[in-house]
Amino acid sequence: MKPLLKRLWRAFCMMLGNQPALSRYLLPIIQQFSPGFLPGHFRARVSGKYWATADMLQLTFRVSKRWQGFFPGQHVLLTLRHNGRYISRPFSICSTLADWQSTRSIALCCKVTSGAEFTPLLNQLQNETVVNISAAQGDFHWQQPALPALFIAAGSGITPIASMLLSQRHWLAPVSLYYRYRGSENAALLVQLKQLASRQPLFTLTLSDSRVEPAADMTNALLPQAKDKQIYLCGPAGFMQQIQQRLTEAGVALCTIHKEQFGPALPAIPCETITGDADESARQTTFIRAGSPHQVAASTQHSLLHAAEQHGLTPSFGCRMGVCFQCVCDKVSGQVRDIRTGALSGNGAEQIQLCISQPVTELVIKL
Amino acid sequence: MKLTIEQFSALEHELDTVKQQVKAQLGEQDARYIRRVLLVQRLSAISGRILLVLGFITPWLWLVGVLLLALGKILDNMEIGHNVLHGQYDWMNDPVLHSKRYEWDIACDAGSWQRTHNFEHHTYTNIIGKDRDFGYGLLRLSNDFRWRVRNLWQGATYLLLSMFFQWGVSYHELAAQRVFAGKKKADRHSQVSDSALKKAFFSKGARQLIKDYLFFPLIAGPMWLWVLSGNLLANLIRNLWTSTVIFCGHFTKDVHVFTAAQCENESRGQWYYRQMLGSSNFTGPTWLHILTGHLSCQIEHHLFPDIPARHYPAMAKQVQAIAAKYAIPYNTGSFVRQYSTVFGRIMRYSLPGGGKAVKAL
Structure with missing residues (x-):
C-alpha cells in the first residue's frame, strides 16, 4: 500500500513540477527562508570546535530532530557549500550514543590535511553555522557485544572504535583494545579511553607508540589473543592489510574480522x-x-x-x-x-x- | 581563406585558453546567479498560475498571469533547462541543477534532448545528413537538398512547427529513429530501444498535457476556461519565442553547411572552426540575452557548450577578435536583421534552385 502511495505521489510531483518531490521544485524558495535546507540531507549546527591533536579537529554539531540516530562506529557524509559547490566527505562519529540521546549532538573527529580541498574548510566553520549531514551509514559497528572482542586501531582509525567502546553501557565479555599512534600528543581520545579502562574491569587498553615500538612487536603481542574473538580493525590501509595478513596466517577466520575500509577521510595522493x-x-x-x-x-x-x-x-x-x-x-x-x-x-x-x-x-x- | 594545419592548432590553442580562463574563475558568483534565475523562474510560474484564476477580478490580471507563466516557461527552458542539461552547472553538485537530474517544463523528455541535441547536433553541427537540426527534416534550407513539391508550402510548415515547437522537439528523436513510420536507416544506431523512446515520449508528453489542460483547469473550478486558455497561450508564446531564437542560431543567410566527408578525422581546431562557421549570433540588451538562454551567443555556445552561459557575451568579444585574426567570418547582427534573413532563407528555398550552402573547408 505504502509503496503505491509513494509512487503516486512521486508521479504527481513529476507532473506538477518535473521534480521527484515538491521540496525539490520549491527548493529555491525554501532556501530563502531556511538557508541550510538540502533535500535528502539533515541540518546540523556547529556547536563546538577544538583541536583534539595537532591535526585532528573535533567538531560538535546539534543535529536536526529528523535525523534518525546511529550505531556507534558508523559514519556520516558531511556536506559543505564552498565557492558555489556542494562538497562532501565521510567522517566517523566519535561521540557516544548517550551524548546524542541527551543533547541531540554528535561529534566528528576530522583529520585536517593542509592543502587539501575539504578539511581545511572545517577550521573556518564558525559556531552556529549550518551544514548538512547524511543519515548514518556503514556496517562497521559492534554487532555482538556479548562475545569477547579484540579492537585494533591505528591513528585516526580510533574514532569509530572509540565511539563503540565509550557508548557501551552493559559490559558482558572481556574486550581489549590495541591502539597504535605516533607519539601520545597525536593520540586522539586517549584521555577518555584511559578513564574507561580504569573504571571498567572487563576492558583492557594496550597502547603502542610507533616512535618507540616496531609494528611487529604489537602484532606479536595481540596475535595470541585473537583466537575465537570478534575482531574490529580500523586504521590506514597499509596497516590494516598487514594486520589482516598476520591474523589470517595465524588461523583467524576472515568472517570474524570487521573493518572500516576507507577510514575517517582519505588523504589526497600527492x-x-x-x-x-x-x-x-x-x-x-x-x-x-x-x-x-x-x-x-x-x-x-x-x-x-x-x-x-x-x-x-x-x-x-x-x-x-x-x-x-x-x-x-x-x-x-x-x-x-x-x-x-x-x-x-x-x-x-x-x-x-x-x-x-x-x-x-x-x-x-x-x- | 583555407587555414593550414598549423593555423588550426593555433586556433585550437587560443580558444582553449579563452575557455580555461573562464573555467578557472567559476564559483560562488555563477552559483548565486543561476540560483537567483531559478528563484525568479519559480516565482513567476507560481504567481502566473495564481493570477490566471484571479482573472475574475479584472481580465488584466489574467493577462499579466499569462505573461508571467510564459516568462516562467521561457526561463525554465532557455536559461535554466537548456544550459543545465548541457552540464554547465554540474560542478555545483546541486540536487536540482544537474544534467543528470534536471527535467524541464516542456513536452520533450530531457534524456531524449541530451541525445539529439547535446550529442547529435553539437557534435555534427550543420553536417548534411548527420545533423537533423538543419531543417528538422521538414524544411529545405539550401540547394544541397533536393527540391520536393511539399517545399512549396514550407512557409506554412514553418509557422506550424513554431506554434507546436515543443512537440516538434519532443518528436525529433522518434522521427529520426523511424519509430512510428518510415524505413529504418541502416547507418543509424541508437543506445535506446524504440519502446523506451515511445515510453519517454508518451509519459513526458502526457504529464505536460495533464498539468496544463486538466489538473490546473480542474482545480480552478468555475475559472477553468480562463486557466485552460491562459495555459494554452503561455505555451504558444514560449513555443514561438524558443523556435524564433533557435532558428536565428543556425539558419541565417551566411551560415555554412558541411558534408560528412569534409569532417572525417577532423582535429579539435577544425571542429572549433566548423562550429564558428555553422552558427550565428545576434546582439541585444542583457535581458534579451537572458530570455534566449544566451543562445543569442550561439557561436560561443557551440564553441564552449559546457561553460555557464552568462559568460558568453564577454567571451564573444575575445572570440570575435580571434576570428578576425584568422579571417574567419563571424556571423552577427541585430535580432531583427538576423531573423529577417532566416525568414528569407525559408521562403527562397521553398522554390527550386538557389545557392548551395556547402563551403570548402
Missing part, C-alpha cells in the same frame, strides 16, 4: 606518486549498476568509459569527448584525472564524466 606509478597499469574499480557491483580492473591509460564498456557494462555515452554530458556518473569514492587537462578530482562523492576520466586510485562508481 601528484609525484601519481606520475611515478602512471605506467602501473590498472586500478580496481567497482561499477555499481542498478544496485549490483561489478569489479573491474580499469587501465590508468584509458577512460573509465572504455573500461566499463570493455567489461560488458553499457553506461550511457555520447560524444566521448567531454561535451555532451550523457556519461555523467556518481563517483562514490576514489580519485580520477581529467584526461584533457590532467586535473585531479577530490576523493569524495561527486559527479564525473566517464569519457574524460582516468582512474588514479581505487574507485567506486554508480553507473
Whole structure:
C-alpha cells in the first residue's frame, strides 16, 4: 500500500513540477527562508570546535530532530557549500550514543590535511553555522557485544572504535583494545579511553607508540589473543592489510574480522606518486549498476568509459569527448584525472564524466 | 581563406585558453546567479498560475498571469533547462541543477534532448545528413537538398512547427529513429530501444498535457476556461519565442553547411572552426540575452557548450577578435536583421534552385 502511495505521489510531483518531490521544485524558495535546507540531507549546527591533536579537529554539531540516530562506529557524509559547490566527505562519529540521546549532538573527529580541498574548510566553520549531514551509514559497528572482542586501531582509525567502546553501557565479555599512534600528543581520545579502562574491569587498553615500538612487536603481542574473538580493525590501509595478513596466517577466520575500509577521510595522493606509478597499469574499480557491483580492473591509460564498456557494462555515452554530458556518473569514492587537462578530482562523492576520466586510485562508481 | 594545419592548432590553442580562463574563475558568483534565475523562474510560474484564476477580478490580471507563466516557461527552458542539461552547472553538485537530474517544463523528455541535441547536433553541427537540426527534416534550407513539391508550402510548415515547437522537439528523436513510420536507416544506431523512446515520449508528453489542460483547469473550478486558455497561450508564446531564437542560431543567410566527408578525422581546431562557421549570433540588451538562454551567443555556445552561459557575451568579444585574426567570418547582427534573413532563407528555398550552402573547408 505504502509503496503505491509513494509512487503516486512521486508521479504527481513529476507532473506538477518535473521534480521527484515538491521540496525539490520549491527548493529555491525554501532556501530563502531556511538557508541550510538540502533535500535528502539533515541540518546540523556547529556547536563546538577544538583541536583534539595537532591535526585532528573535533567538531560538535546539534543535529536536526529528523535525523534518525546511529550505531556507534558508523559514519556520516558531511556536506559543505564552498565557492558555489556542494562538497562532501565521510567522517566517523566519535561521540557516544548517550551524548546524542541527551543533547541531540554528535561529534566528528576530522583529520585536517593542509592543502587539501575539504578539511581545511572545517577550521573556518564558525559556531552556529549550518551544514548538512547524511543519515548514518556503514556496517562497521559492534554487532555482538556479548562475545569477547579484540579492537585494533591505528591513528585516526580510533574514532569509530572509540565511539563503540565509550557508548557501551552493559559490559558482558572481556574486550581489549590495541591502539597504535605516533607519539601520545597525536593520540586522539586517549584521555577518555584511559578513564574507561580504569573504571571498567572487563576492558583492557594496550597502547603502542610507533616512535618507540616496531609494528611487529604489537602484532606479536595481540596475535595470541585473537583466537575465537570478534575482531574490529580500523586504521590506514597499509596497516590494516598487514594486520589482516598476520591474523589470517595465524588461523583467524576472515568472517570474524570487521573493518572500516576507507577510514575517517582519505588523504589526497600527492601528484609525484601519481606520475611515478602512471605506467602501473590498472586500478580496481567497482561499477555499481542498478544496485549490483561489478569489479573491474580499469587501465590508468584509458577512460573509465572504455573500461566499463570493455567489461560488458553499457553506461550511457555520447560524444566521448567531454561535451555532451550523457556519461555523467556518481563517483562514490576514489580519485580520477581529467584526461584533457590532467586535473585531479577530490576523493569524495561527486559527479564525473566517464569519457574524460582516468582512474588514479581505487574507485567506486554508480553507473 | 583555407587555414593550414598549423593555423588550426593555433586556433585550437587560443580558444582553449579563452575557455580555461573562464573555467578557472567559476564559483560562488555563477552559483548565486543561476540560483537567483531559478528563484525568479519559480516565482513567476507560481504567481502566473495564481493570477490566471484571479482573472475574475479584472481580465488584466489574467493577462499579466499569462505573461508571467510564459516568462516562467521561457526561463525554465532557455536559461535554466537548456544550459543545465548541457552540464554547465554540474560542478555545483546541486540536487536540482544537474544534467543528470534536471527535467524541464516542456513536452520533450530531457534524456531524449541530451541525445539529439547535446550529442547529435553539437557534435555534427550543420553536417548534411548527420545533423537533423538543419531543417528538422521538414524544411529545405539550401540547394544541397533536393527540391520536393511539399517545399512549396514550407512557409506554412514553418509557422506550424513554431506554434507546436515543443512537440516538434519532443518528436525529433522518434522521427529520426523511424519509430512510428518510415524505413529504418541502416547507418543509424541508437543506445535506446524504440519502446523506451515511445515510453519517454508518451509519459513526458502526457504529464505536460495533464498539468496544463486538466489538473490546473480542474482545480480552478468555475475559472477553468480562463486557466485552460491562459495555459494554452503561455505555451504558444514560449513555443514561438524558443523556435524564433533557435532558428536565428543556425539558419541565417551566411551560415555554412558541411558534408560528412569534409569532417572525417577532423582535429579539435577544425571542429572549433566548423562550429564558428555553422552558427550565428545576434546582439541585444542583457535581458534579451537572458530570455534566449544566451543562445543569442550561439557561436560561443557551440564553441564552449559546457561553460555557464552568462559568460558568453564577454567571451564573444575575445572570440570575435580571434576570428578576425584568422579571417574567419563571424556571423552577427541585430535580432531583427538576423531573423529577417532566416525568414528569407525559408521562403527562397521553398522554390527550386538557389545557392548551395556547402563551403570548402
